Amino acid sequence: MKLTDAKAQFISSWGAFGTHWGINRTMAQIHALLLISPDPITQDDIMEQLSISRGNVNMNTRDLIDWGLVERVLIPGERKEFFTAEKDIWKVATQIIKERKKRELDPMLKLLSQLEQIEGDKKDKDVKQFVDTIAGIRKFGGQADKVLDVMIKADENWFLGSLLKFFK
């Protein structure tokens, strides 16, 4: 297989993969393109390589920047803006976990603790099942939250850091 084909296949698959993870297809494709580009590239490069409009590139690169996965690079002497992606996959994963935790897990846990304080007779079958379910999810979510915090902070901790070297 040649580089051109392999690139195309990687970008396409990474895009499809992204949709399973709540990420928009184009955003994932732009990310894929940036991951395999050794040097920073411009909006026009992205438009051309992925055959998508300027507006689309603009919106999705902005989202990628919000996610902390991509950054703008200013190249001296160049008028245009350039974009580049973090290449260390561990950092990419950590960043995604951090963001999703903040955007999804934390708000859900907050909601669950509200729902747990429901008025009603605990003897009632429906009330009991509701409270038990909410409590179960909240407990599990709370543990997941802690585990993820440890992962996110692992790089800052020498012991965990060295433990994780085995995985890197």
Added chain:
Amino acid sequence: MKLTDAKAQFISSWGAFGTHWGINRTMAQIHALLLISPDPITQDDIMEQLSISRGNVNMNTRDLIDWGLVERVLIPGERKEFFTAEKDIWKVATQIIKERKKRELDPMLKLLSQLEQIEGDKKDKDVKQFVDTIAGIRKFGGQADKVLDVMIKADENWFLGSLLKFFK
């Protein structure tokens, strides 16, 4: 807050939450409804409680069954089919991990190992970045694969099982 409101809010939020995880909104809502229902319920119950059509209920309950999160229950003397969801959140999470690994991670890893064997000069900057990126993702994915396998099998292992009791 009263049970009725709390239920409605849980179902709605769980549905929205699901969309971030590659799961269809209605499927997640039906799952939520079943999680808080102490006894098995019918297609008609689901239709009524969520105000959705029969066909929609049918398709989504089937998907939930395919995911191994819901099962059909036959109640003696009843003509209709009943549905019930696994209530142990740890088992639910394990089952989701198992399915997503099979559906998403495993195929991606297979593709990546193909893409790594690209023809081309490793001295070329583009080739090098491509190979490095693919190798990095594959290595990370491979480790994730192992970690998830351990989690999935944890319940079958007395040592890990007792370790995990702390999280349950």
Added chain:
DNA sequence: ATATATTTTCAATAAATTTTGAAAATTCAA
């Protein structure tokens, strides 16, 4: 066997999401 209840399928429709592209805003050099 026949009638009746129940479930399943799937083409048509509706809803949600993504993409476009041109106008407006911004940036920067001279």
Added chain:
DNA sequence: TTGAATTTTCAAAATTTATTGAAAATATAT
């Protein structure tokens, strides 16, 4: 400043995805 290059915005269009509902298939009781 002015004007060209570049980026951003956003309403309209295109596309994708989800939902409906009625017909077909299946299951069950008499």
